[in-house]
Amino acid sequence: MKKSAALLAIFTTLGMSSASFAGTLDTGKSVAGTSTAMVVDVPEGIIVNTAYKCPYAATKGLAGAFGDENGWKQNIVGAVFGIPAGMAFGVPYGLVKGGQHAASVGWEKPFSKESFVVTNNP
Numbered sequence: 001m002k003k004s005a006a007l008l009a010i011f012t013t014l015g016m017s018s019a020s021f022a023g024t025l026d027t028g029k030s031v032a033g034t035s036t037a038m039v040v041d042v043p044e045g046i047i048v049n050t051a052y053k054c055p056y057a058a059t060k061g062l063a064g065a066f067g068d069e070n071g072w073k074q075n076i077v078g079a080v081f082g083i084p085a086g087m088a089f090g091v092p093y094g095l096v097k098g099g100q101h102a103a104s105v106g107w108e109k110p111f112s113k114e115s116f117v118v119t120n121n122p
Contacts, residue, residue: 033110045098
């Protein structure tokens, strides 16, 4: 059952990325690069945004809303509420941002280092 679910996910990813970029000159290499980047970048985006980026941003945002972004009391209260909320929001946000990164960079620079590393997604 697990093997068929993994194959279904891979083939779904291949289908999602190939139809949206039809009509370019180097289509074969770009489709393969985008598909491979999609398989790597989506889970990577979920992990990075769930574990660090969204909890950090939520903590700092709440601390700023409570009065002082650098105050230790505001940061403690911001962390109590911001870390769980940021982790919950990081899953869908990472899914979308990882997919966007894979689609854009994987198409423009297939099989490059930049296409497999999710960096600087605001």
